Amino acid sequence: MHFTSEQRLDDGVLEREFTLGEIPGILWTPESASAPMPLILLGPPPLGLRKAYPRLVARARHAAADGFATATIELPGSGDRPRWPAAEQALADLRRSLEAGEPVSDEIIDALILPLVDKAVPEWQAALDALLSLPEIGGPVGYSGGVISIGTRLAVVDPRISAAVLFAGSFVPRAMFEEARQVTIPLHVLLQWDDDGNDRQAALDLFDAFGSKEKALNANLGGHTGVPQYAGDAAAQFFTRHLR
16 A cells, blocks of 8 residues: 555545555545544445545545544546446446336346456455554444445455445346345445436345344435435444444
């Protein structure tokens, strides 16, 4: 991990950009918190960190107020990372299906999501290795948001993840349902009921499949980006319970 820049935000949060090999990322730490502090991994949407930054930094500021460090990394094929032709083709196929008002096939979903999960999860684990080596970061570790299949796989394969807030706003391959049954950590799932780009029934079926003994579904009216403030507050309280 190589830090490339740092700035202090106006609410006492230190923001440091870093690279991990070719992977860009950002680490936020509250200057007022005592080290070592718990860490929340912020899963980004597949828009690129520059476009997603306002949403990510808002989540980071909220977490910092509760005494948590947060970090995010650029997804494969996103932002300034090398283009990924197979993923771009799958995305183009998805858009054609949606524009034509056709059901999105399992083949398109698999081609879009499964290779992304296979690439992104080992990168998250490498980032976690580096982050936990910093003196100010001590764990425990939570995962929040992003592509729900990435969060599901990470919860299965990495025992360092103690709890997760998952956003039910992305397509889910059928293969992920079997992995969901292996998830045992506490979960808090956010679902926007009127999200046009989300298969609501698939999201409900995935929630039902999760093997966790403690899992909660927070469903709210509204579109993809219309998560109400109180739903975000409930997610923050979930992390306070499980990472403190």
